[in-house]
Amino acid sequence: MIVPLFKSLRSRLLLGTLVSLLIMLFVAQIFMSDLFERHVEQRVHDELNERLNFMGAKLDNALGTGSAQNAGELLGEELARLEPGYQRPLSGYYWQVATNGQTLRSRSLWDASLDVAGNTSNGSIDFIPVQGPDDQPLIAALRTVSRSIVIDGRRTPTVAHLIATVPRSEVHNALKAFKSEIDIYLWILGILLFLVGMVQIQIASHPLNRIRNAVSAIRRGTIARLPGTGPSELTTLVSEMNDLLDALDQAVEKARSRAADLAHGLKTPLTVIQGEMEHLRHTGVVTAEQAEGIEQAVDQLENHIRRELVRARVRGSTAGAVTRLEIRPHVTRIVQILGRLPQASDIDFVITIDEDASLAIDASDFTEILGNLLENAIRHARTEIAINYVAGTQNIILSIRDDGPGVAESELGNLKLRGHRLDEHMHGSGLGLAIVEDIVEAYNGRLELESQHNHHFQARLIFPAV
Structure with missing residues (x-):
């Protein structure tokens, strides 16, 4: 069962646009986050590679001092200029050099050491995730280098294992900050795209609205056929509807x-x-x-x-389509014709109808209605028959009132009974009123009768304004 809201084609298109945008933004967020994470990891790898290169370049001078303590202090001072985190305990920024039974480490490691195993050949570099002190997740770069170092005047061959790390949280924090910012921009982009989609749907549905308005205009009688201009997708529909109207x-x-x-x-x-x-x-x-x-x-x-x-x-x-009829000329012509009747010679006709007054009704049907009502009014009027027209926002009211003897209240009720033989009642309001009621109801209107006994009788024709 379709929810009433989504019976509208526009609502369905908007819902489809919204769902599509949410899916696309979600997928875009995943791909962009993954791409950014790869980019950050690559930058970290490049940074670690540069630090290993720096450590390798400074290694000869550091080990040439002949003292592990002096070598560690010298190398630590050089690296601290690149990254102050090497001096801060348990910062996650660590370096370590293992050679000739000696282990040189950064001050940030304090009294801990890095137990890292990797498959590296001479000069190659390996990036691996490791656990640091207190199970701290790290990204480590490992390189093995061979050196021939002069110690105390003797050249000594040396194999050194170089390790440099950065905290894994650096990548996580950068990714988190990126997501928080990109989410804002994605939401803004999504809202803008949804608004653009709404505008596109509004523009695309304009021809449908134009057809709907044209159909309403045909019902009102302002036009006879649907306009043929519009997108090619709707041309066939318009043509078929016009053919149907012709038929x-x-x-x-x-x-x-x-x-x-x-x-x-x-x-x-x-x-x-x-x-x-x-x-x-x-x-x-x-x-x-x-x-x-x-x-x-x-x-x-x-x-x-x-x-x-x-x-x-x-x-x-x-x-079929009913054109809108300007009723004042028709009323004037019918009054002129019926006014020639002998019984109408002493009756004044008072017409209160605007020049631009109109009604969506066939001319012959309107003549049939007004002719029957005026004949009844002439038959019973004393001196005057008033014809009034009032156009409101919802209804159009045309009333014919005579100053005749009227109808008793009990008989007036019988006149309005559905299916009752109106021609059996007094004042000649028989078959004529029955015909009037049939025609008015065919135009979605209604006939109301009003009378004050011995004073007047009034018939009110009420038609929808649209």
């Missing part, structure tokens, strides 16, 4: 055509039936009651056909 529009047109054909196909037979019934009534073939019953059945059939045709047309229109 939906074609399906809508076909549905409308079939609905119109069906309406025309049924209208003529129903008209013939009504004419024949009127003829039968006049000729006395059927009684007036029989004729009235059949005419009522035909009227009900005609009303049902009309309502279902409207439903089919509305479902088709909302399936």
Whole structure:
């Protein structure tokens, strides 16, 4: 099961970037630390090699004194100039020379000696880890040299074993200091790389955001198709979506055509039936009651056909892209047409709608809605019908209010019951209101009815702003 947070493609990419960076930084820290440790050890080896070379160069003069004590002091003074640690007891910086049964050692060894065994030929050098006094870990350099030294006027052949050490902690401390510093820089580098990755993901996801905004714009009716510009990876997706929208529009047109054909196909037979019934009534073939019953059945059939045709047309229109409709011109035109009716001659129409007021709805559907509501209002208004438009951040409200007798509170509740036969109620708010409710719900809106008995009746159309 995927955690809801990581259902987002951006979250997954960020998580992948973070995990990859952590792995790379961890591996980089290991390799850099190992490389630095090798570098420090090589420097230590070079330093020990130089000190063994220095000891070998000073060995002839030191042993030529003929006294081990004097030789040790002379050699110790020379080496102390290179490393003061040779004078500090148990410092880890030690030197030792073993030759002709004599052992010369640094003052730092105190009374201890180094027991080091190595495989070295004459002049070669061997680096080995050893344990010093108090089991102190050391890095030792061992070299065996042959000398012919003049002692008391006689040249004497001598084999000397030279040893120089540094504490292993020198490498450890340098490595620890390096890690503490490199970790800071690696963390800074990691944060910068993660921020760069975030920017890259943001830039890479911009075309997806543009497609999402374009889809929202299609739903709002501001555009009809997705823009074709963008990366080649998304061009196919955009093309397929536009083809789908084209197919939906074609399906809508076909549905409308079939609905119109069906309406025309049924209208003529129903008209013939009504004419024949009127003829039968006049000729006395059927009684007036029989004729009235059949005419009522035909009227009900005609009303049902009309309502279902409207439903089919509305479902088709909302399936595709719906352009945004400027409603004030349409309201003005419908009011001008209905205002010519005889029963509307004494009624004032008050239109409160901004010039730029718009609604994402098909023009024919809007005409159907407003026409039915205004017909009901004209039928019952006394002197005035008010049409108001209010656009908020969440909803758009279009209200039609008449100053007629209104509807009792109990009957108003029945008008809003789902599935109730609205055409059986008073004030002509029957099939017209049913059609209005079907169309409004198809656009994710709702129809609210409000009335104060003997004062007014108001229908409020509430559509989502987006």
